[in-house]
Amino acid sequence: MAETSYDIVVIGGGxxxxxxxxxAAQLGLxxxxxxxxxxxxxxxxxxxIPTKALLRSAEVGHLIQNAAAYGWxxxxxxxxxxxxxxxxxxxxxxxxxxxxxxLKKNKVPVIEGSGKxxxxxxxxxxxxxxxxxxxxxxxxxxxxxxxxxxxxxxxPDGKLVWTYRxxxxxxxxxxxxxxxxxxxxxxxxxxxYNDLGVEVTVVEVVDRILSAEDEEISALAHKAFTxxxxxxxxxxxxxxxxxxxxxxxxxxxxxxxxTENLKVDRLISAVGIVGNVEDIGLxxxxxxxxxxxITTDAYGQTGEAGVWAIGDLTGPxxxxxxxxxxxxxxxxxxAGVEGVHPLDTSGVPGCTYARPQVASVGLTEAxxxxxxxxxxxxxxxxVGNGKAIALGEPEGLVKTVFDDKTGExxxxxxxxxxVTELIQGFGIAKSxxxxxxxxxxxxxxxxTLSEMMxxxxxxxxxxxVHF
Amino acid sequence: MSVDILMxxxxxxxxxxxxxxxxxxxxxxxxxxxxxxxxxxxxxTMEVEAVDxxxxxxxxxxxxxxxxxxxxxxxxLAEDGEDPASIQPGSAKTPAPIPAPAAESxxxxxxxxxxxxxxxxxxxxxxxxxxxxxxxTPSATSNSGTRVFSSPLARRIAEQNSxxxxxxxxxxxxxxxxxxxxxxxxxxxxxxxxxxxxxxSSAATAPLAIGTxxxxxxxxxxxxMAYEEIPASGMRKTxxxxxxxxxxxxxxxxxxxxxxxxxxxxxxxxxxxxxxEGVKISVNDMIILASAKALMDEPDTNASWAGDAILKYQxxxxxxxxxxxxxxxxxxxxxxxxxxxxxxxxxxxDLASRARxxxxxxxxxxxxxxxxxxxxMFGIREFAAVINPPHGAILAVGKGEKRPVVRSSDAGxxxxxxxxxxxxxxxxxxVVDGAVGARWLNTFQRRLENPLxxxx
Numbered sequence: 001m002a003e004t005s006y007d008i009v010v011i012g013g014g015x016x017x018x019x020x021x022x023x024a025a026q027l028g029l030x031x032x033x034x035x036x037x038x039x040x041x042x043x044x045x046x047x048x049i050p051t052k053a054l055l056r057s058a059e060v061g062h063l064i065q066n067a068a069a070y071g072w073x074x075x076x077x078x079x080x081x082x083x084x085x086x087x088x089x090x091x092x093x094x095x096x097x098x099x100x101x102x103l104k105k106n107k108v109p110v111i112e113g114s115g116k117x118x119x120x121x122x123x124x125x126x127x128x129x130x131x132x133x134x135x136x137x138x139x140x141x142x143x144x145x146x147x148x149x150x151x152x153x154x155x156p157d158g159k160l161v162w163t164y165r166x167x168x169x170x171x172x173x174x175x176x177x178x179x180x181x182x183x184x185x186x187x188x189x190x191x192x193y194n195d196l197g198v199e200v201t202v203v204e205v206v207d208r209i210l211s212a213e214d215e216e217i218s219a220l221a222h223k224a225f226t227x228x229x230x231x232x233x234x235x236x237x238x239x240x241x242x243x244x245x246x247x248x249x250x251x252x253x254x255x256x257x258x259t260e261n262l263k264v265d266r267l268i269s270a271v272g273i274v275g276n277v278e279d280i281g282l283x284x285x286x287x288x289x290x291x292x293x294i295t296t297d298a299y300g301q302t303g304e305a306g307v308w309a310i311g312d313l314t315g316p317x318x319x320x321x322x323x324x325x326x327x328x329x330x331x332x333x334x335a336g337v338e339g340v341h342p343l344d345t346s347g348v349p350g351c352t353y354a355r356p357q358v359a360s361v362g363l364t365e366a367x368x369x370x371x372x373x374x375x376x377x378x379x380x381x382x383v384g385n386g387k388a389i390a391l392g393e394p395e396g397l398v399k400t401v402f403d404d405k406t407g408e409x410x411x412x413x414x415x416x417x418x419v420t421e422l423i424q425g426f427g428i429a430k431s432x433x434x435x436x437x438x439x440x441x442x443x444x445x446x447x448t449l450s451e452m453m454x455x456x457x458x459x460x461x462x463x464x465v466h467f
Numbered sequence: 468m469s470v471d472i473l474m475x476x477x478x479x480x481x482x483x484x485x486x487x488x489x490x491x492x493x494x495x496x497x498x499x500x501x502x503x504x505x506x507x508x509x510x511x512t513m514e515v516e517a518v519d520x521x522x523x524x525x526x527x528x529x530x531x532x533x534x535x536x537x538x539x540x541x542x543x544l545a546e547d548g549e550d551p552a553s554i555q556p557g558s559a560k561t562p563a564p565i566p567a568p569a570a571e572s573x574x575x576x577x578x579x580x581x582x583x584x585x586x587x588x589x590x591x592x593x594x595x596x597x598x599x600x601x602x603x604t605p606s607a608t609s610n611s612g613t614r615v616f617s618s619p620l621a622r623r624i625a626e627q628n629s630x631x632x633x634x635x636x637x638x639x640x641x642x643x644x645x646x647x648x649x650x651x652x653x654x655x656x657x658x659x660x661x662x663x664x665x666x667x668s669s670a671a672t673a674p675l676a677i678g679t680x681x682x683x684x685x686x687x688x689x690x691x692m693a694y695e696e697i698p699a700s701g702m703r704k705t706x707x708x709x710x711x712x713x714x715x716x717x718x719x720x721x722x723x724x725x726x727x728x729x730x731x732x733x734x735x736x737x738x739x740x741x742x743x744e745g746v747k748i749s750v751n752d753m754i755i756l757a758s759a760k761a762l763m764d765e766p767d768t769n770a771s772w773a774g775d776a777i778l779k780y781q782x783x784x785x786x787x788x789x790x791x792x793x794x795x796x797x798x799x800x801x802x803x804x805x806x807x808x809x810x811x812x813x814x815x816x817d818l819a820s821r822a823r824x825x826x827x828x829x830x831x832x833x834x835x836x837x838x839x840x841x842x843x844m845f846g847i848r849e850f851a852a853v854i855n856p857p858h859g860a861i862l863a864v865g866k867g868e869k870r871p872v873v874r875s876s877d878a879g880x881x882x883x884x885x886x887x888x889x890x891x892x893x894x895x896x897x898v899v900d901g902a903v904g905a906r907w908l909n910t911f912q913r914r915l916e917n918p919l920x921x922x923x
Contacts, residue, residue: 341638406627408620408646433618433646 006030008334009123009137010327011115011280014041015320016311017143018099018108020327025106027335032135033108034115034125039099041145043320045092046165051188053088054168055353058195062355069392079196081173088168111135117142117281121306124281139306139334142287142294143327144280146273146312153240154180154269160248161241162268164189174198174265178250180238182209184352186270187225191354194230201231201262203238203252210352212317214364214413220397221415224356241267275313298342300330308334322348346411347430351420356396359423362411362430365401374404376436378460380452382416384467387447393417398456400426407435412456418449425453436461470519472542474528474535475506482830485533486541495523497544504541521546534828617644625649634716702793713853717772718896721851722904724912728867728886731918738922742809751787751841752812754864756921759783759803761911762837768907769836771857772897778857786835786855787815789822796822797855799835808921843867849889859898860907863891 008024010017013035024031038045057079067074103110111125113133118124123135148163150156156163162170167189175198179190182204194200202209202225208218209225209232222232235255242249249263274292286303288295293315300308308330311323325343332340349361368375382388382396396416403410412426429439436457444454451466458464474484488505497503497517504515524545528535535541615633617625621644625632630652637644687694699707731753738748762769762783771778783804786797798818800811821827837859840852843866852863867888874883890911894904914920 339638339640406620406624433620435619435623438619 004134005136006032006138008032008139008141008331009034009115009135010141010143011123012041012143012145012311012313013039013099013103013110014143014145014311014323015043016145016313016323016327017041017141018103019324020141020143020310020331021108022102022106023328023331024335025108027331027337029331029335031108031331032111033103034111034113034123034135036112036114038096039103039110040092040096041320042147043323044095044099046168048320049095050088050092050168051164051192052353053091054084054192055188055355057084057087058192059355062195066392081170081196085169114279116279117285117287117304117307137306139308141300141327141330142280142302142307142309142313143311143323144276144313145323146275146292146318148269149272149274151180151238151269151271154238154267154271156269157243160243160246160266162266164268164270167268170266176247176264176266177201178203178238178262178264178267179270180267181205181270181272182232182234183212183270183272184210184350186268187221187352187354189268189270190230191225191228194225194228195355199231200229201233201264203236203250204232204234205237207235207255209234210358212350213352213358213360214399214401214411215366216399217358217360217397217413217415221354221356221358224395224415225354228355238267273312273318275315277313299333299340300326301333317345317348317350319348319350347427349423349427351423353420356416357418357420358415359419360411360413361423361427362409363401364411364413365399368401368403368410373410375410376402376404376460378402378456378458378464380455380459380464380467382449382452384455385447385449385452387449387451388417390447391417391449398422398452400453400456400460402436402457402460407437409434409436409439412453416449422450422453425450469524470521470544470546471540472503472515472517472544474537474539474541475513475515476537481537483534483536483828486528486530486535489526489530491523493523493526497521497523517544519544519546536829615644616642618646620646621649624653628653631712700793702796706794709856710853713856717854717856719851719854719893720896720901720904721891721893722901722908723849723889723891724908725870725887725889726912726915727872728888728915731915732867732886734918738808746809746812748808748812749815750843750867751864752808752815753915753918753921754841754862755785755787755800755803755811755815755839756806756808757911757914757918758837758839758862759785759800759806760914760921761907763804764910765903765907767903768860768894768899770859770898771836772859772895773857777898780836782836784834784836786832786838786858787818788838788840788852789819791823791825793825796827796832797835797838798822798827798832838862839864843888849891851891852893854893854895856895858895860892860894860904862911863893865889865891 007029008021008031010021010031011034013033017033018039021031021033043049061079064074064077100110111133113125113127115123115125117140118134121136121138123137123140125133125135127133148156154161156166158166164185173196177193177198177200179186179200179202182202186202187210190200190202204211208215208222210218210221213221226232233252233254237253238250239253239259240251247263247265248267249261250267252260252262254260275294277289277292277294282289285307287307287309288303294302294309294313296302296309296314300310300314302309310326310330312318314326322343322345329340329343346362349359352358363371365375365377378400380398383394388394388396393416396419397414398419399413400409401411402408409426409429412423414422439454439457440461440463442454444451455464455466459467485507486504487507489503490505491497491501491503498520499517501517502514503517506513506515521544523542525543527543528539528541616637617632618639622632624646628649630649632644632649635644635648635652636642638648639645728750731750735748735750735753742748766779769780769783771780782802784799784801785803786799788795788797800806800814800818803811806814818827818831822832835855835858838852838855838861840861841864842850843864847865848868849865850863852861854861865888867886869884870887872883872885872887873880890908892904892908
């Protein structure tokens with residue numbers, strides 16, 4: 001008879017859940033993970049990771065197509081879509097197995113099946129054969145994640161109207177495509193398919209793409225994607241879809257109120273996500289749900305004693321690293337670790353891995369002003385950076401926003417090559433509460449793209465050297 | 468980044484020394500290991516070597532200067548590529564000297580007339596704090612000399628809002644003081660300022676935001692009151708800061724006794740007649756000695772609160788308040804319990820006169836285990852003094868005057884006349900409980916009323 005009594009039962013083995021369980025094990029608590037499908041969750045299996053593999057293939061293609069600029073001849077270059085997808089799936093599989101290994105190493109059992117709350121201190125797990133098993137749990141962490149939001153009329157059908165899931169494993173390459181929504185998911189797919197030669201149109205309901213980003217960065221991204229060949233329509237919405245045999249016609253209401261019809265082979269709906277709050281036994285509990293997301297206190301505690309919730313399930317930002325961090329906070333709070341603080345979401349970086357990449361942390365310039373800060377803004381363009389020129393990536397910007405009075409780094413916003421790897425530098429700076437002085441006194445290695453981070457800070461104080 | 472060159476300690480106990488000779492002059496390039504100066508103490512002469520490479524931007528302490536305090540800035544080095552002319556001493560990023568606390572937390576060094584060397588008057592005196600957004604905030608240091616870990620942003624916000632970061636509890640990793648801690652302190656302080664009735668208890672729990680409260684400039688402006696504005700000197704700022712700190716953090720209570728001085732005055736007359744020409748023992752000298760001996764009799768009063776312990780001192784180092792033009796300063800008579808009246812008298816005359824001339828050396832007014840403030844010469848009958856932390860108590864001495872006293876004998880009560888002095892002991896209740904303070908005051912009274920005990 002397997003052990004069925006735990007200090008912490010984690011429902012969901014995504015980046016929130018499995019990290020929470022490992023942290024619990026490190027703290028000497030008895031924890032298990034209940035997972036219905038794949039360890040690693042959406043992130044690892046159907047999100048962050050496999051899309052990065054796809055985008056890497058697109059980037060390699062882009063380099064080959066521009067090989068002549070680097071002195072290489074590459075003629076009659078073609079790609080094999082199946083191989084691109086196969087590689088992406090292989091990467092996901094390898095890492096999912098890696099999570100299994102990590103849990104095993106930490107002696108965290110994985111219980112396969114769908115978990116739900118079943119009364120105080122009980123979690124019921126139903127395996128794929130319908131067999132039920134009840135675990136007793138001093139604490140339960142709900143980490144069931146989220147799924148694509150469905151707009152009326154844009155219901156995914158698996159063939160013509162896709163979500164991220166179908167978009168990741170196409171059986172053939174469409175010629176034309178409409179992406180609805182220009183958040184990170186929509187833009188990454190738009191960039192990927194555009195690089196494979198698909199004629200891509202993006203429709204965004206608000207007046208700019210990547211609307212969570214700084215306005216200046218949005219504008220630069222708009223310009224870059226347009227230049228790359230993506231057709232972008234903002235302040236517009238798709239009001240209906242007529243599905244044909246192997247294509248569809250979307251009705252788009254434009255900013256001026258007129259409607260246009262666009263015939264495309266496929267449509268990707270990327271209009272946000274909703275929390276997986278159904279079938280996890282919330283009925284009859286004091287757990288509160290607000291618009292598909294569970295309401296918690298700053299440490300993940302729900303309205304029901306002993307029940308915690310983390311990650312996408314609790315609301316934006318919908319990011320794997322936010323989920324992981326919340327998992328650790330909740331577990332440490334349960335374990336009574338001293339000095340646990342709520343997650344400061346202003347320190348959570350966001351990354352979009354399109355070509356060009358976009359990355360940011362903290363407040364945008366507009367948000368900072370709206371919050372009452374008198375700001376100092378620094379900018380440094382890629383064209384002033386030696387490494388960017390050498391890479392052949394002269395387009396992009398590093399923008400920094402400081403509080404004029406205290407020198408606090410309020411936000412950093414970047415677009416261009418490799419910026420997703422740079423942003424954590426500003427993340428550390430924010431987390432350690434450095435001021436502009438500390439950043440100015442930091443030595444950045446030459447020649448690197450990171451020098452632009454330094455110059456942007458200097459520019460905020462009118463001391464930029466190289467531009 | 469410029470580097471401050473500090474007065475080195477040639478021995479663990481060295482507090483000051485003489486800068487005997489400079490081997491370099493301003494503008495000279497030095498590299499690590501070069502001999503740049505010679506330092507003398509009464510025991511030894513030693514060479515000072517450069518630790519860093521650079522150009523001597525400024526010689527702050529001139530050759531031949533005596534009594535240079537350990538860790539005082541003696542010169543500033545400009546590093547590679549820096550314009551030596553733009554460098555101000557004190558603006559350099561210097562590793563916090565160990566164990567001496569950083570400049571900010573040793574106000575005595577900043578403000579003491581002696582600390583800014585006479586030779587440095589014209590150009591080398593540290594400027595008023597540079598504008599906050601450009602200044603380097605030194606690492607905060609607590610009173611006990613250990614470093615307070617804090618984020619750069621927390622330090623800057625604290626500085627801009629006059630919050631003493633050393634008294635804040637840090638909520639960051641390993642107790643690091645972060646922005647939210649300073650903001651919480653500011654919020655608490657702001658709440659305090661807006662409360663109409665400010666009570667002692669609310670002040671005690673509030674953070675030490677110095678200078679909050681009604682803005683007198685604003686009120687004077689609104690009411691069109693005429694005034695002259697005198698910029699606060701460093702010494703005045705230190706007095707303000709230290710006294711606010713004392714009154715806000717030290718739980719004071721007060722004990723008063725009347726002491727008959729006739730026997731003491733008679734003995735003083737005899738002693739002064741017997742001692743050599745030029746020596747004149749004052750009542751104050753006798754009070755100093757009686758205090759010191761009472762501190763040995765009742766050592767619980769000769770103590771400091773150290774946060775997690777009480778430090779009981781083994782000698783009575785009596786600090787005596789001396790009024791000077793710039794403000795109050797308290798030179799210390801060390802080991803007063805083992806000194807003769809004539810030694811105390813001589814030392815007090817010397818210290819008081821040099822205090823008034825601004826010539827005291829830091830070690831002469833730092834430390835001490837107990838203080839005395841005497842306002843008898845101004846006709847004050849009695850008063851209560853503010854404790855000078857970290858001392859556990861301070862004695863406030865009033866005027867000796869003829870007062871009616873009731874004398875009891877077998878024959879009944881009768882009214883008499885005696886020379887009586889009221890003395891009030893202010894005690895830090897964390898260290899000195901009521902009964903302990905009362906015992907000390909009784910002992911002190913007995914020693915003054917039976918003055919021969921001072922001669923033993």
